[in-house]
Amino acid sequence: DGGITQSPKYLFRKEGQNVTLSCEQNLNHDAMYWYRQDPGQGLRLIYYSQIVNDFQKGDIAEGYSVSREKKESFPLTVTSAQKNPTAFYLCASKGDGSSDEQFFGPGTRLTVL
Amino acid sequence: GQNIDQPTEMTATEGAIVQINCTYQTSGFNGLFWYQQHAGEAPTFLSYNVLDGLEEKGRFSSFLSRSKGYSYLLLKELQMKDSASYLCAAMDSNYQLIWGAGTKLIIKP
Numbered sequence: 147d148g149g150i151t152q153s154p155k156y157l158f159r160k161e162g163q164n165v166t167l168s169c170e171q172n173l174n175h176d177a178m179y180w181y182r183q184d185p186g187q188g189l190r191l192i193y194y195s196q197i198v199n200d201f202q203k204g205d206i207a208e209g210y211s212v213s214r215e216k217k218e219s220f221p222l223t224v225t226s227a228q229k230n231p232t233a234f235y236l237c238a239s240k241g242d243g244s245s246d247e248q249f250f251g252p253g254t255r256l257t258v259l
Numbered sequence: 260g261q262n263i264d265q266p267t268e269m270t271a272t273e274g275a276i277v278q279i280n281c282t283y284q285t286s287g288f289n290g291l292f293w294y295q296q297h298a299g300e301a302p303t304f305l306s307y308n309v310l311d312g313l314e315e316k317g318r319f320s321s322f323l324s325r326s327k328g329y330s331y332l333l334l335k336e337l338q339m340k341d342s343a344s345y346l347c348a349a350m351d352s353n354y355q356l357i358w359g360a361g362t363k364l365i366i367k368p
Contacts, residue, residue, distance in 0.1 A: 191355065
């Protein structure tokens with residue numbers, strides 16, 4: 147079945163460590179997105195990529211990095227520079243039409259101790 | 260600035276009807292999305308409106324007024340499984356989604 151996978155579901159890291167969150171899709175979508183979700187707030191865009199080998203900063207890119215070497219994969223690295231990394235991270239992909247919805251992965255809940 | 264407003268929480272009774280409102284201010288507008296999100300899970304797509312009017316899809320309907328910057332999601336014949344957060348998102352002129360904080364809907368028997 148087509149879809150988006152994120153791993154792991156839960157992740158614990160010590161403060162000061164970098165951590166990479168995985169996102170893979172087999173929907174043949176060009177566009178992929180990373181969001182952060184905190185309690186009581188809307189989804190906030192971290193990075194997005196509209197095509198392989200290209201990506202753009204979203205509203206809260208500081209302390210994060212991404213790569214898009216393959217169409218199917220869009221990993222997110224949370225660096226030690228991110229001051230408050232504990233959050234629920236959601237990856238999404240989207241087809242080419244402007245009315246196409248974004249499809250979301252199951253999310254990764256990152257807790258930094 | 261860009262902004263989406265929706266109520267934080269609503270309560271309704273099983274079998275009843277509930278309307279969740281959303282107002283938006285964006286730089287340009289290319290449509291309004293509604294998503295459902297159960298606790299700890301991914302958002303799932305419910306509806307998309309770009310023209311004024313009502314779009315009906317089973318028990319769920321969504322309305323848009325572009326001139327008023329207003330949308331609502333109408334849920335009929337509420338079921339316990341409808342207990343979730345409902346996210347409103349407007350697409351701006353760059354085709355990026357601006358998300359509301361979500362409305363937590365509590366269904367009581």
